[in-house]
Amino acid sequence: MSAEGQAGNCGVCGQPATLKCSGCKEQYYCSKEHQKSDWKRHKETCRPFKVCSSSELGRHVVAKRRIEQGEEILVESPIVFGPPYGRTPGPMCLSCGTPLPLMAVTSIATVRCQHCLWPSCGEDACMEGKKTAHTVECAILRLSRQRVIEALTGGQVTEELVQVAYESVTPLRCLLLQRIKPEHWRNLMSMEAHQGQPHSEDAPRVVRFLREILNLSKMDGTLMDEGKTGDVRRWDFSEAAINRVCAVLDVNALDIRLPGPSDGIALYANTCLLEHSCMPNTRHKFDDKLRIHLSSTRAILPGQHLHTMYTHILWGTQQRRDHLKVTKYFDCTCERCSDPTEMGTYISGLRCLACEKGYLLPDQPLEGVLAEWKCNNCAVSGEGIGVLGGEEVRSLVLGLGAEVEKTLEARPPSASSLEDLLSKLETLLHPHHSHCLAVKHSLLQILGKTGKMEEQQRKEAMCRDILGVYRALDPTLSRLGVYAAVAKYELHSVLVDVWRKKWEDGNSDDEARSKIVEARKCLQNAINLLSEENENLPEGRLLDVAKSSLEDLNRWAKLDE
Numbered sequence: 274m275s276a277e278g279q280a281g282n283c284g285v286c287g288q289p290a291t292l293k294c295s296g297c298k299e300q301y302y303c304s305k306e307h308q309k310s311d312w313k314r315h316k317e318t319c320r321p322f323k324v325c326s327s328s329e330l331g332r333h334v335v336a337k338r339r340i341e342q343g344e345e346i347l348v349e350s351p352i353v354f355g356p357p358y359g360r361t362p363g364p365m366c367l368s369c370g371t372p373l374p375l376m377a378v379t380s381i382a383t384v385r386c387q388h389c390l391w392p393s394c395g396e397d398a399c400m401e402g403k404k405t406a407h408t409v410e411c412a413i414l415r416l417s418r419q420r421v422i423e424a425l426t427g428g429q430v431t432e433e434l435v436q437v438a439y440e441s442v443t444p445l446r447c448l449l450l451q452r453i454k455p456e457h458w459r460n461l462m463s464m465e466a467h468q469g470q471p472h473s474e475d476a477p478r479v480v481r482f483l484r485e486i487l488n489l490s491k492m493d494g495t496l497m498d499e500g501k502t503g504d505v506r507r508w509d510f511s512e513a514a515i516n517r518v519c520a521v522l523d524v525n526a527l528d529i530r531l532p533g534p535s536d537g538i539a540l541y542a543n544t545c546l547l548e549h550s551c552m553p554n555t556r557h558k559f560d561d562k563l564r565i566h567l568s569s570t571r572a573i574l575p576g577q578h579l580h581t582m583y584t585h586i587l588w589g590t591q592q593r594r595d596h597l598k599v600t601k602y603f604d605c606t607c608e609r610c611s612d613p614t615e616m617g618t619y620i621s622g623l624r625c626l627a628c629e630k631g632y633l634l635p636d637q638p639l640e641g642v643l644a645e646w647k648c649n650n651c652a653v654s655g656e657g658i659g660v661l662g663g664e665e666v667r668s669l670v671l672g673l674g675a676e677v678e679k680t681l682e683a684r685p686p687s688a689s690s691l692e693d694l695l696s697k698l699e700t701l702l703h704p705h706h707s708h709c710l711a712v713k714h715s716l717l718q719i720l721g722k723t724g725k726m727e728e729q730q731r732k733e734a735m736c737r738d739i740l741g742v743y744r745a746l747d748p749t750l751s752r753l754g755v756y757a758a759v760a761k762y763e764l765h766s767v768l769v770d771v772w773r774k775k776w777e778d779g780n781s782d783d784e785a786r787s788k789i790v791e792a793r794k795c796l797q798n799a800i801n802l803l804s805e806e807n808e809n810l811p812e813g814r815l816l817d818v819a820k821s822s823l824e825d826l827n828r829w830a831k832l833d834e
């Protein structure tokens with residue numbers, strides 16, 4: 274609590290007060306005792322930010338006080354979560370999220386929830402009617418269980434029908450908030466929906482599944498309950514309500530990993546209000562209760578907006594802006610999108626085939642495909658003809674992207690296929706182009722295994738180079754942590770391969786020492802960057818590998834601090 278010259282009124286007794294809550298810098302108290310006694314109430318609203326609104330952004334979030342780098346800004350539980358909507362979810366246990374095979378849905382012999390007959394993983398906790406995520410919809414699903422079972426196990430069942438069934442679960446959970454948590458329902462209905470935009474084509478089939486197969490149309494307008502004040506409330510399962518819920522999920526839902534683990538989505542009342550920037554000042558992570566923890570990636574001053582990122586940080590401007598336009602219906606104008614070099618990285622740059630010295634960059638990046646791309650060497654000096662139209666650039670980049678995707682799909686891709694592709698890409702693109710970075714990320718995990726000096730030098734240079742690009746786009750590596758950890762781990766491994774022998778042979782000159790010290794630092798950095806990763810995912814497994822490599826290095830190198 275801090276003392277302020279300007280007085281307010283104590284939040285407990287209403288008397289004039291000069292002490293302010295240091296969490297939100299808004300609430301006054303006359304004494305520490307009164308602050309302590311008020312904490313239970315005040316903590317619900319004690320936040321370092323406020324929600325504002327503008328015609329350009331809609332609702333957005335602004336810092337009320339200085340927020341320090343790395344400070345936890347907010348922790349909140351989802352107002353709803355479930356299987357993905359708008360992407361095709363696979364079958365899963367609706368209680369715990371465990372993925373299930375398609376057969377589990379269509380087979381009569383499957384283990385099912387004893388009440389609604391939807392497939393279950395069979396774990397006791399999911400079968401015994403204990404309170405789980407599924408409890409909410411189970412009561413509604415059991416009303417239509419015969420129809421669903423017939424639809425899903427009948428001779429005509431298609432994979433598409435199964436997908437629609439699972440895709441409809443989260444919209445159904447949203448609709449049921451009308452009764453279970455009316456305040457969450459009101460919150461959800463106040464979220465941006467961009468009605469009238471060409472939303473995903475999935476809404477009509479979800480409407481059909483919910484209204485016709487689950488029979489919600491019969492319940493539409495029926496009595497839900499009488500509110501505490503005696504007011505009569507009726508279910509709204511109209512087409513309009515379902516469409517609105519789908520549109521809200523489309524614009525606001527965050528991707529999460531359900532505990533199962535299956536892919537899922539969730540809505541968060543406050544976090545969903547954050548605007549987008551391609552240089553975001555916050556990051557978030559989820560805990561095992563699906564609570565979101567939002568923290569700052571750099572210091573945020575009072576009055577500055579808080580932003581998150583809705584798209585992929587390693588895509589170039591054209592790709593990011595196209596994606597944001599199609600999925601979130603706005604044109605991004607952030608500092609990165611406005612800068613043709615994208616913070617000096619040239620991640621969208623094309624080689625100029627006219628002068629073969631410079632790089633083509635969008636002249637007016639915010640104009641999208643209307644922008645001309647001009648060479649930063651010959652078009653600027655007026656000596657050459659290094660100019661391309663935005664549409665031509667888009668089709669070139671899309672075509673090369675498809676090739677990159679195809680090559681990276683092979684698991685694992687061969688070193689020679691990556692080398693061939695990279696040399697083709699580098700004749701057309703800047704070496705830091707997003708396509709080149711994607712190939713290099715895979716290649717540097719393979720390079721150097723032959724022990725040839727030339728290859729090792731190339732790997733070392735590639736790791737250092739790629740880390741420089743990551744730092745320029747994400748100075749605190751809070752969003753590119755896993756990519757950076759891979760590069761750091763590989764840099765450590767090539768330094769050890771080259772220098773360990775010299776070090777152990779007693780040639781411990783300054784250079785050998787500094788390389789081994791650097792290798793150890795890389796491992797420590799990688800471990801820090803991966804410290805919160807899930808141990809069941811590849812990044813969590815890399816964490817274990819990095820930890821044991823560090824133990825190993827400490828044992829043989831015997832470096833004193």
Ligand SMILES: C[S@@+](CC[C@H](N)C(=O)[O-])C[C@H]1O[C@@H](n2cnc3c(N)ncnc32)[C@H](O)[C@@H]1O
Nearest residue numbers: 330331332464465524525545546548549601603
């Ligand atoms: C998840 S919602 C954010 C909250 C929303 N503004 C509201 O009022 O509920 C995403 C929507 O906010 C708007 N938005 C977010 N970031 C923006 C930005 N950088 N520029 C313009 N509009 C933005 C867009 O309309 C986008 O579809």
